[in-house]
Amino acid sequence: MSGSSNDPAPRLSADPHDTADVIVVGSGFGGAVAALRLAEQGRSVLVLEQGRRHTPQDLLAARSDPRKYLWMPELGLRGFFWQRVLRHVGIIGGAGVGGGSIVWAGVLLEPKDGFFTDPAWPEVADGWRAQLTEHYRTAARMLGRETTRFVGEMDRHLETTAEKMGAGQTYGPTPMAIWFGAPGEEGVTVPDPFFGGEGPDRTGCRLCGACLIGCPYGSKNTLDLNYLWLAERRGVRIRPDTRVETVAAMPEGGYEVHTAGGEVLRAAEVVLAAGVLGTVEVLFRSREQGLLSHVSPRLGHGVRTNSEAITAVLADDPDADLTRGPTISSEFYPDEATHVTQNRYVGGWNMRLQLGPLVDGDVPARRRRAALAELGRHPFRQLRLMTARNFIERLSVFTVMQNVENEIRLVMDRSPVTPWRRVLRSRTGGGAPAPSYLPQANEVARRFAESVGGRPLNLLLESVGGKSITAHVLGGAAMGADASAGVIDTDHQVFGHPGLYLVDGSSIPANVGVNPSLTITAMAERFAARYRARRTSSPDHASSIGAQ
Structure with missing residues (x-):
């Protein structure tokens, strides 16, 4: 555990590539959006991801070898699927560049009105539905939303149900979030259909039913094929196999990020986007060690299972x-x-x-x-x-x-x-x-x-x-009107720690009621727009790919 007396002394990374204006911890839906959008705003960005960068060959091998499927690093298993069982809850997710999108079914649904009017939300001008409308549209474009035209036997039985x-x-x-291609073109590869040729080639869905164990064919719109793909082409650096233990506020401003390998990386700002368990644990460890002393006592409260x-x-x-x-x-x-x-x-x-x-x-x-x-x-x-x-x-x-x-x-x-x-x-x-x-x-x-x-x-x-x-899983470091009600403000900034942001599912204070990936992405898009507006005189999004 970071900070124990048996740990080696931390070492400041000597690699100049390990410094950045912004360090993003995690490469799932929130982290991927933050990385791309902040890079578009001229910030140098370093993304730290605890999992591996998985190749299509890795995903194919995992279909027949559980050792390559499971993420249990303490046992030497460095796949991409993890399950964590606590006393009251069992949680599943994905590890690797792209985070949960690796094991994601690709559902892109907007919640019903009850989600946006839940009393757990802090108040914002015009209400949360209005605040997020344009960002849902951007998220849907970036993730390649397409209504499936496929109807199979299972679907017919669900309709009867x-x-x-x-x-x-x-x-x-x-x-x-799946590229189906034209009718009859299952398995056919075409040039990038989403980003004017700037994205990777895509292959029409083979209808194999295996989205949850990783898509090796380039059909599911995982984050490495959109946000992260574009981010790296705008100078974002992604470091896989790097687990973050703590974040420390520096007296002179900025932050140090301490890794499990004993490295210390520095940045003016940090975006925590390690998923609920990852983000909440980093904040707990950092607060307990006196590194982020102002984190709200609401940390860990209001965790939702949807x-x-x-x-x-x-x-x-x-x-x-x-x-x-x-x-x-x-x-x-x-x-x-x-x-x-x-x-x-x-x-x-x-x-x-x-x-x-x-x-x-x-x-x-x-x-x-x-x-x-x-x-x-x-x-x-x-x-x-x-x-x-x-x-x-x-x-x-x-x-x-x-x-x-x-x-x-x-x-x-x-x-x-x-x-x-x-x-x-x-x-x-x-x-x-x-x-x-x-x-x-x-x-x-x-x-x-x-x-x-x-x-x-x-x-x-x-x-x-x-x-x-x-x-x-959602919440645990959710938005609030102040530090007595939440961990972050409505701009995703941690109360008491300027320049430390939280942009993932842990920010959401209510059960979404549908698959939450589109909502997490839309909220991350809103964060990036608010970040831009605070740093510039104009909130113009013209330089943001996929935004209108």
Whole structure:
């Protein structure tokens, strides 16, 4: 751990390329936007990314080798998919240049009005919907939003499910960050279709259903093919394999960034964009060591899981194949606050070990007992599930999200496994706890199972573990009117630390209720526009590619 008595003395990097006007920590949606837009404004930018720069060959190899898929550096595994299980929540994400976009399904949805009017937001002129409208448009252009025209068997069953739940009118195709190409051109490579030839060649989606395990074909619009690609061509330097431990405010102004390798890098300004767990942990460590002494006591509060639950259905037909298409291609709203997408899970080799019987109940202890009783009554049914032939081809997974108020809290405390280390741990928050059970999610699984002919399933971490499982963790260092209400102001600047910014999902104070990547990107675009306006007399965006 940084700062322990056994650590070697930090060394100031002697490489002149390791200094910059701005250091960006993380290369996901927030960091990628910040890197490009600040470089366009004439700032020298250095991006630090803890993961590797993955090649298409790496992504292909990961499909058959879990050692190249999993990110567990403490075990020597330096892939790109990670899962972190805390007491109240299980969180999944991506590591590498491009951050979560590597394991992203590519969904680009704008939230409903309830998100923008949530009382957790600090007030801004005209309201948050108006503040973000132009930035949603820019984000959609930059990420190449295109509504999928593909309709497969899984989509038809989801439409039937929506109709059975009285929500057929809300069913539709999903807007995606995927290059599909012209009809009949699956797998055909064309010159850059997005940035006037300045971007890379792109290949039409092969409809392989494997978006979540990385796209090696150049079809999914991952950040290395847009924001980061363009940023590097404007002088941004990206250093992979560089984990940041702490950030220190300097008495003379500016900041030092301390890496796990013992280096110290300096910059006038720092943008933290390491995702919720990364950003919150860096801020906790820095505050505990007296390096960022003014960070708000609200740090770690208001962590959101997007009020998410995951269910699944395994088709009874052993020869069924529902995998053709992008991972996600259709959606519906069973009620005003709840959103559903289906998922093809090609490459999800471990899902057969994570699923079990569908069990209802909003009291975790009772639900756990009911799930264990069901497993005890039917052990061979569970064994058949775990050993099912053509499991992935028969599997449909559902992500159910809500824009409702609930939360957990993150704290730094002794590790239960290695008590000499301090690590992030979860606690219940001050309000309603993040749910491990959504009745709407179980109903989706039941209705879909009726349509396809199959068995509805829960994640065992939810039913037995009582944990909220999410790929869309938010908050923990959210915006507020002042330091008593949040960690950052409405310009994304950390209260008490001028020039230190936070631009990722941890800034968002409410559950988005849909996949949040477009919202994180739009908020990062707004940050960059506000940054420009403070530094210049004109907020003109004409020099920003993709902006209008």
